[in-house]
Amino acid sequence: MSDHQDTAQKVQLGKAIVFDCSTKRLTYKNRHIDLNRAEREVLYTLVINSPRMVSKPDLLAAGWVRKNVTKTSLFQTIRNLRIKLKEEEKGQIIELIPKLGYIIKITPYEEPEPANTPETKLLPECRKTKNNNRKIAALSAGCILLTLATVLYFTVKPKDFFYEVADKNNNNTIVLLAQNQKDLDFLLNRTEQHLSPKKFHDNLFFIAKTENYYSIAFCEKNEQNVCDPNSARALRFSHLELASFWPLMTEESLSIGCMSVFNDDIAITSSAKSYNLYLENGQVSPNLSQYFVHKKEQNYWNFTGITYRMNQKQKQFVPISFKGGEFRLKETTIVPFLAMTTTKPEYFYWIKSKEELKAMNIQLPSQMETRFDNVYRQTIGYESYMLYRQDGLYLWYSAEAGFYWFNKQGNEASNFPEFDTIAPCKDFLHISSNPQCK
Numbered sequence: 001m002s003d004h005q006d007t008a009q010k011v012q013l014g015k016a017i018v019f020d021c022s023t024k025r026l027t028y029k030n031r032h033i034d035l036n037r038a039e040r041e042v043l044y045t046l047v048i049n050s051p052r053m054v055s056k057p058d059l060l061a062a063g064w065v066r067k068n069v070t071k072t073s074l075f076q077t078i079r080n081l082r083i084k085l086k087e088e089e090k091g092q093i094i095e096l097i098p099k100l101g102y103i104i105k106i107t108p109y110e111e112p113e114p115a116n117t118p119e120t121k122l123l124p125e126c127r128k129t130k131n132n133n134r135k136i137a138a139l140s141a142g143c144i145l146l147t148l149a150t151v152l153y154f155t156v157k158p159k160d161f162f163y164e165v166a167d168k169n170n171n172n173t174i175v176l177l178a179q180n181q182k183d184l185d186f187l188l189n190r191t192e193q194h195l196s197p198k199k200f201h202d203n204l205f206f207i208a209k210t211e212n213y214y215s216i217a218f219c220e221k222n223e224q225n226v227c228d229p230n231s232a233r234a235l236r237f238s239h240l241e242l243a244s245f246w247p248l249m250t251e252e253s254l255s256i257g258c259m260s261v262f263n264d265d266i267a268i269t270s271s272a273k274s275y276n277l278y279l280e281n282g283q284v285s286p287n288l289s290q291y292f293v294h295k296k297e298q299n300y301w302n303f304t305g306i307t308y309r310m311n312q313k314q315k316q317f318v319p320i321s322f323k324g325g326e327f328r329l330k331e332t333t334i335v336p337f338l339a340m341t342t343t344k345p346e347y348f349y350w351i352k353s354k355e356e357l358k359a360m361n362i363q364l365p366s367q368m369e370t371r372f373d374n375v376y377r378q379t380i381g382y383e384s385y386m387l388y389r390q391d392g393l394y395l396w397y398s399a400e401a402g403f404y405w406f407n408k409q410g411n412e413a414s415n416f417p418e419f420d421t422i423a424p425c426k427d428f429l430h431i432s433s434n435p436q437c438k
Contacts, residue, residue, distance in 0.1 A: 010109035011047055013085050014093050018109055019047055026084065031181075033084050038063035038077045046094070046104035055101040078102065083165045083430050088335070090427075090437070160335040164188060165429055170201030171221065173431055177208040177336075177387070177397065184209075204431070206387065206395065206403055213238050213368065215402025216245065217395055226432050229393045234403040236368055237279035244282045271303075271416075274405050280366035286310045287369065288317050299329040299418050309362045318362055323348040323376045329418050336428035337385035339419075341396070348376035372401050386419070390432045394419055 010020045017028050024040050026033040035043065045062040046054055060074055078094060085093045095103045162184040166174045178184040187209055204227055206217040217234040219227035237245060271293035278285045288308040293301050304324040308317035325345040332340040357364055365373065375382060388395040392408040408416060425437035 011050075011106040012109045013104070013106060014087070017085055019043065019106075021047060028086070029181075035084070038073070039081055039084070041065075042074070042077050043081055043104075046102060047106060050104050050106045053097050053101045053103045059102065079430060080167070086335075086428070087430070088428055089425055090430075161337075163336045163428075165431065171225075172200055172203050172205065173221075175204075175206045175387075175429060175431070177206065179210065179399075183211075208397060208402060210399065210402075213402065214242060214245075215397070217403035217405065226390045227388075227393055229407050232393060232395075232405045232407065233275060233277060234395075234405055235277040235279055235284070236402040238368070241279050241282070245279060271408070273407050275407075276404050278366040278369045280368065283363070285363050285366055285369065293416075296326075299422075300326070301328075302326050309357070309365075311360055311362055318352070318360060320352045320357065320362070320365075321348065321350050321373070323373075325376070325379075329422060331423060332385060334385065337387055337397075338389060338426050338428075339386045339422045341384045341386075342381060343384065344381045345376040345379045347379075348373060375400055388429065388432060389419065391420075 009022075010018050012018055017026065017033070019026050021044065024035075024044050026035055026040075026043070042059050042063040045059060056071060056074060060069060060071070063077060064073065078096075082090065082094055087093050090096075093105055095105065097103060162178045162181050164176045164184065164187075166176070176184060176187040178187060187207060202221045204219050204221055208215045213236055215234065215236045217232070219229075219233070220231040222228045235245070272291045274289050274291075276287050276289070278287065286309070288310075289305050290308075291303050291305045293303045295301050302324070303326070304322060306319050306322045309320050310316070311318050323345065324347050325343060327341045327343040330340050330342065332338075334340070352360070352362075354364060382398055382400045384396045384398040384401070386394055387397050387403075394406040395403060396406055397403050408419075427437070
């Protein structure tokens with residue numbers, strides 16, 4: 001498309017994103033995607049010149065009229081566009097021509113056809129042969145099989161999650177996640193209520209909403225603009241507790257260090273640890289788990305996990321329960337996740353009774369935490385999905401447990417090279433990528 005062509009036409013970018021050249025409006029499944037002025041003009045310039053390359057000076061001139069800005073501003077704008085265009089890998093839609101400029105890949109937009117009945121939509125070959133008596137008998141069985149296969153495909157095919165990445169002031173980044181559009185819209189419309197950039201800076205937040213609870217994972221960014229592993233936390237709470245969460249962000253209950261619970265001279269070292277919290281009735285329950293993992297074969301491990309709770313008076317972690325089972329690592333096509341695990345619980349036991357916990361001034365597990373423990377007691381399998389990874393630190397999400405961090409620890413870190421090598425260049429969020437994939 002050149003400058004002299006009809007700029008009123010729409011184009012499709014990626015799988016389902018539409019850009020209207022006449023209004024410079026970007027939509028995804030009929031939902032408007034906000035663009036600032038620079039993003040809008042850079043995208044428009046790329047589209048009307050496609051498939052020709054646009055030089056960096058031309059894009060700077062288009063995005064920042066009568067302003068002198070550096071190439072860093074263009075780089076940031078292209079990065080934001082990649083996120084909003086939902087690029088699964090860099091270059092999928094906007095391709096960098098090293099040292100020269102950028103090309104955008106577009107496809108003609110076709111208006112949706114009028115709605116058809118399920119039968120006519122799924123069985124085009126059956127419609128064509130309606131009046132052909134000689135072929136009806138031969139094709140009827142095939143049409144039935146096609147219908148059954150199509151119904152089965154859409155029944156068992158995993159559905160993508162809904163997500164958005166938002167950059168806020170003070171170098172905060174917010175990732176919103178939901179299992180349906182309604183919950184994502186709820187989070188999008190109330191982001192300012194969930195997070196006040198005036199109070200927080202240099203943080204990475206992941207916020208998920210389900211029908212029953214919120215789960216929020218967060219960390220402080222380090223000098224490399226990725227998570228400081230020692231600051232990684234994940235917290236789950238019911239919808240009614242939302243107003244209690246943000247005021248607690250500055251309290252000590254969220255800042256207790258993820259300390260080792262073993263002496264330095266002990267022979268056994270754990271493979272990984274996670275530090276998660278539960279909020280109930282306005283109170284936060286710190287929860288530390290350490291995992292001892294044995295690799296059985298490629299992408300397949302046995303594990304035992306010991307859970308600790310904080311003795312608030314003595315500021316010590318006390319073991320309260322242990323659990324175990326096995327898990328397998330797999331690839332996944334569910335967006336925006338990088339990989340998945342299937343966990344098969346095998347046992348769960350209490351180390352301390354409720355009476356002993358009360359005597360030690362240790363807060364009892366909340367209802368939400370107990371609900372997840374029941375998954376182990378009943379040995380019900382569940383799936384978890386990797387959403388974010390960096391060196392030695394991984395963020396997982398499951399419908400049963402919400403977000404939880406997995407922090408590799410000690411010499412046993414070599415137990416998990418697959419966590420880094422599986423789908424190494426898959427990066428939907430564009431907030432922490434493998435430098436070898438650039």
